Amino acid sequence: MDIRLLLISHASTAAMRAGRFPADDPLDARGLAEAAAARARLSIPDGAAVFVSPAVCARDTASALGLGAAASFDEGLADMDYGLWHGRRLADLAVEAPHDLAAWTHDPDAAAHGGESFSQLVKRVGQWLDALNGALRDTLSEGVIPGNTHNVVAVTHAPVIRAAIVHALGAPPAVFPRIEIAPLSMVELRRARRGWTWWPASQ
Known part of the structure; x- marks a missing residue:
């Protein structure tokens, strides 16, 4: 089955604007x-x-985009696990644990916070992408027609979208600091016989 996947990063949160790691924060009025x-x-x-x-x-972002009613929640799209750094300010960590923070921002295998490394995130997101075929068969009420292109929208987090790009390109996880994903940006991936490819998204 061919798949056209549109990955949308959630709107900005107060935590993001304050330079804090997320702690399952809702959108504030500005983000909404x-x-x-x-x-x-x-x-x-x-x-x-x-x-x-x-x-x-x-x-909250999916609802504001008019997608909430049709949405299926998927743990495979969950944000990166920041371990002990959930809710912490980057400025504070830069003082308290500068070497750990520096390693985390440059080394894809670093996870000094006890959570998930970027390499682990790439593996998890790659498994989600590769399992999407089966998920669609379970989700589409009218069934899947072989050879047709099926549109999929996923509202998720910037690190997850970075990981999806790395997986689609077969790139080493070490390239992750070179990929920037802004809030409410959209990345398009397509899956056909040759595998996943990255396309310019229409916005």
């Missing part, structure tokens, strides 16, 4: 307004299968 404004800008196809990270900010 940004998501509502993005609804007209993002070219989201009608009738797409919709998957959403279980995080509150992703669910």
